[in-house]
Amino acid sequence: MKLHPMIAALRKHKAGVVLIALQIALTLAIVCNAIFIIGQRIDRVNRPTGLDESNLFLVTQQWVGAPSADTADGVAKLDAMQKEDLAALRNLPSVASVAPINSLPLLNSTWAGSVSTKPDRKFSDKGDNVRTAYYFTDDQAMSTLGLKIVAGRAFNAGDVQHQGFRDNPPRPIVIVTKALADKLFPQGGAVGKAIYVDGSSSPSTIVGVVARMQVPATGTWVNGFTWNATLVPSRLDANFARYAVRAKPGQMEAAMRAVAPTLYQVNPLRVLDDDSVKSFADIRAHAYRADVGMAVLMGVICLILLSVTAAGIVGLTSFWVGQRHKQIGVRRALGARKADILHYFQLENLLIAGSGAVGGVLLAIGLNMLLMKHYEMDRLPILYVLVGVAAVLLLGQGAVFVPARRASNVPPVAATRVA
């Protein structure tokens, strides 16, 4: 089929053609970017934390009238209180293991700092320092959190120290994530090497490397160091404490229910509220709520957008079919087959949608650049644009099919009737 007569025909209703093309261009631009946003959010939500997240929950509690963590005496008392809690929780029949810990991945309560292979670095010395987030915990951390050691060893009971919350004692031993180890020692062999935490002058020996562990924060400010965690074998003593608890398989609910009565029995002068015992699934859902929501919202908008555009194509093409009723009859009378009429409208739509898609690609890139400039978006990969183009072309073909079929059913005798 020749395109020339088709283009000549399109010139007769420029406004309709321009409107459909414009609509397709805008739809493509928005859908590409929306799907890109959805894809990014899904990637974010699906990244594993490195923990074995099933059967894991977190207890956050605060003592009332606790001794001050700023005095040696107070720290000793607080540590005794914490050890009592840990012993009581570890004694529960439904509990497999318990580790004290200052935060968990996705909890968004972060103790960030920087480590270096050289001593006495300032925070502001860029280049030498690698950003990290600290987990202060004990020898049961590996089994409780389900972390995998890929080199060296786990903490043992003899490694574990304790300290006041705001104290900053030397840290002779640490475990780091593989990501952090690779950054600090690109040649490998991090185990046994010394690093210096937060500009300290005393070395910390890496005794083990874990495969993966995410930092607690999920915001953009940790973008450069999401996988750079450092584990320190030290209980933090303050007027509050957090305990990560691994329940025995199938006994998660029983373990979570047992926590409050057990801890109140140890010491009733404490705060345990609705949020104090939280399953890791809840922590994850809370952390990614906004991302899931944004993905859903973009999905709904895409759906509405595509439906509206499809409906628009059906509407305008139906109008054209009605308008050209007589001409279709003439073509049929002159020997055109039904298929020829069908193909005519399909090809016409492809032409319009194609030109709309060209404009749409430009608009999509423009919109992406706008979002990158103002709202921390990444560059739209070309794949999304190509998929988007294919989608709108298919959408056009799908939408045009119904009116085109109706056109192909116009009988040749229509040529003899008045319009």
Next chain:
Amino acid sequence: MFAYYLDLALRSLKRSPGLTALMVLAIGFGVAASMTSWSVFRAVSGDPIPWKSASLFVPQIDNWGPNGRNPDGDPPNAMDYADATALMRDHRAKLQSAMYQISPSVVPADAAKHPINVSGEAVYSEFFPMLDVPFQYGSGWSASDDENRAQVVVISDKLNQKLFGGANSVGRNASIEGRQYRVVGVLKDWNPQPRFYDVVNSGGFDSGVKDVFLPFLTAIQANLQNDGNTNCNAVPKEPGFVGLQHSECVWIAYMAELDSASAVTAYRDYLQGYARAQQQAGRFGWAPNNRLRDLRAWLDNQHVVPSDTKVSLLVALGLLLVCLVNTIGLLLAKFLRRSSEIGVRRALGAPRKAIYLQFLTEAGMVGAAGGVLGLLLTCAGVASVGWVMPKDIADLARLDVSLLVLTLLVAVVATMLAGLYPTYRASRVQPAWQLKSN
């Protein structure tokens, strides 16, 4: 005549119910999507204290030097203890307060109840008049209470319910973090969003309520540790909370009321002089690099409106635009299909103006129907933002009369604008040609 056009429009819409439904649906969804995102955007970008935001200022002092500045060259967004207390001592603004977030435990008088944890703020006495904080009972404390580190507290309406059953509790004692404090005031329901006075620690939005307000120096003396963000450019040299107070770590929010341009200039000069004095004393090894932003500029600078909210609004407006382009196309088809009818009317003497009126009436009707559908969908949308937005933000989206009126207005006006070009085309129909071709 208008009634006649309404009747004509109604007939025409009835004649092609499919096309009409398409247009109404498109407009309804388009308007509802944009109005729902607008309701969220409006809620988070609103001015929390519109009558006063122009005279509330947030000072920033550069105590970290060139390496601690952000890419825009801005100093830290909070203050260290030394600067905050020095600014309070100098007292150069009409009203001012340093503040930090606390999270103490409160023990109810009823021994059968378990202790609870509350969120609060340690502030100076001028915090209350500066922010026009509304009181139900009593009032804030006095400047001398600040100085004397008095054991007094202002509590929220909610905490008053919990501890004292909602009675006037002024003069009674509350047990906070193991110490007794005398209640001097009970607030009315006060929970401004964004939490503009302490953006640094709340990130802007926080669905919780601040339950206790203690005098700043009293809280420091009682060793009530800060619960919010602490940012350090070096590890504090001394341990403990006292070590934090002696360090350059920033963790204190600060706000000052300056009522005139000259007061602002004078305060800028004061900050400049303060930083210069610190430089001369050898504490700062760099020239003064202060900032003094009014509240709106400050909220903007701290990116209080989440970028997701802005992107959603942008995308929803894009959807509305597509729906309108769609409506232009469909109206064009609809109007031109009736070219012969237009031809007859024009031939019988109807001026172009009459054609305009007739078709714009029809467009307006489609818009109104779309608006009504949009209203219903907007109600559903606002009710379900909780599913797709963080709770702190979704809770703020409200359905009110102005939103409903705006929804209808946007639908009708947008559809009539969309109807302009199709109407123009309809009015250009040549009567003679239409009559002849029939």
